[in-house]
Amino acid sequence: MPDASQRILAFRLLVLLAGSLPAVWLAWQWYFGDLGAVPAEAVVHFTGRTGLILLLVTIAFSPAFRLTGWVGIMIARRQIGLWAFFWLVAHMLAWMGLDQFWDWPWIRREMVDLPYIRYGAAALLLLVPLALTSFRRMQKAMGYTAWHWLHRLVYVAAALGVTHLWILTRADYRMPMLFAAALAVLTVFRVGDALLGGKRDA
Template sequence: MGKHISRAKWLVFCVCLLPLFWLVYALLNDQLGANPIEAVTRDTGLWALRFIMLTLLISPLRKLTGINEFIRFRRMLGLFAFFYASVHMLLYLGLDQFFDVQEIWLDIIKRPFITVGFISFLLLIPLTITSTDKMIKKLGGRRWKKLHYLIYLIVVLSCLHFYMLVKQDKTEPVIYLLIVILLLGFRVLSQRRRHQVASS
């Protein structure tokens, strides 16, 4: 069983890297349109959002299928969410703003979608830092869980960032928002059932 899980983790790890490999390939082969830097920046942010949503999908999948092994992949998916979010942020800071601190600060203040995205990224940092077993033990289970409830705020802010970024056809960000609402609704219903069982 242990070897099976280990192989599955390696497979998931490799699959999670595929978006990065594709973006690098597309960039080198001029397949990203007239503004490739903008495309890579956008797509890395979008993949960060997708991985955040995948981490939220793990619990519903486990409960609906009864396959508890899904939980073993949640940490990895969360770390990949931070990885793609970091690439997204570095591309913005380096290629868009050339690491000009004053310009970055003015951009954060002037453009609300940048503000929302920046806050979302900052909130991801403590979740990533505390993702190890050592940090879970250090914080204690209850405090760790309370801290990681930030993921719900992060996913909402990330969807809002995406929605505000898109200027014309907002169909895609609306679909993401609807999926997030369903995931959060599932979480609320699960907690209510848990409380009902505990109080009965």
């Protein structure tokens, strides 16, 4: 039976696959022309969905740790969080390059005129300090309390991302509803755990 370090390594490799395999699939689909009539739009949507899913998985790692107590979950959380950030940056770059053709005046106009783009941009901006401070050295430099409070912004970023998707959706709302429900459950769990934790510590 594998020891604890081997199980953690296996889990981290699984997280690595979860973050990188979508890129392999996307490259395959692009190469063989299987992304539909508008490949650029398909890439923009795929990268955004992938990033949002991984962001919600990052949030879900905390309750998973609370329920299981397995330290490997928390060790891999930073890894999956950085993958979420990577895919959301890819989403923004795909929109700017493949959809807007790096037309900066038009991009600025779109950001001013379209609320869902502002929500998406705000979500990504909130994730920048989280990605920059995700490393253990930064956590020690900031102190755990300040670091912990800063990283609670992930819930705000996720809510903005879900709002971005919701406004963008035109017909089938099943996916944004699923994302919104998942985020609501994770948020309720986090608030409840904080309240119960405060009572236990009192």
